[in-house]
Amino acid sequence: MRLEKCWFCSSTVYPGHGIQFVRNDAKIFRFCRSKCHKNFKMKRNPRKVKWTKAYRRLRGKDMTQDATFEFERKRNRPERYDRNVTEQTLKAIPLITKIRHERQKKHITERQKAGKSMVRKSDAKELDQDIGMVPKKETENYVAKQKVLVSQLKTEENLMEE
Ligand SMILES: [Zn+2]
CATH class of the missing domain: 1.20.5 (Single alpha-helices involved in coiled-coils or other helix-helix interfaces)
Known part of the structure; x- marks a missing residue:
């Protein structure tokens, strides 16, 4: 079982979901839902559509470089089934997701810091200018x-x- 990524929004395409388009040069495009498929048919560029991962990554809104993404990398060599390895993998999944969520939270708070200090500065300036109003x-x-x-x-x- 392989979990594919949507060509348009980069979300996970679970087996039995979405649609697949094979262009006549044999390139495969997978879409998670009709919304993404329709946007592709409209020839929209995912980098210019705000709700896609490509847009968010390009503008530094999402965490992009992290060791936890390494586990989701697409590997072309099939792994031989090994009961112990599978067991360990299943145990590791919740731990890895937890670590990634924590790092993402940190990333967001880091990004919010700049905006907060800007607001404080503009507030201080306003108070300084209009102190006579008080x-x-x-x-x-x-x-x-x-x-x-x-x-x-x-x-x-x-x-x-x-
Ligand atoms: Zn999608």
Whole structure:
């Protein structure tokens, strides 16, 4: 049993699913569902369609280089059946998927960091420019509160030193 990849969106094509197109030069195109097949017939480029893996990979939105992908590589030499190897493989599958999910999560949070710092910077700039819009009373209250906090901290530090 071989799990094929969809030519258009790169998702897994399970046995008995999707459709296969063989061009007259014998090149095989596999599609996971009619959506992908239709897009292919419309001569769309998967790199330009936002929901495909090709698009996401090209723009660095997905994790592309990782050792966990090595297990899914297409091998043309059939592996001889060995009960122990099969057993070990079946045991390893959930572990590998777990590791990959964790790495993907990390990849996403790393990518979100840049956007978050940009938002913080623009917020700080806006506040700096439009500080006059905030009622004076409130800013004074805030400053007073901060001063109280700082003095409290200082007294605590002094107590610690003594
Ligand atoms: Zn597809």
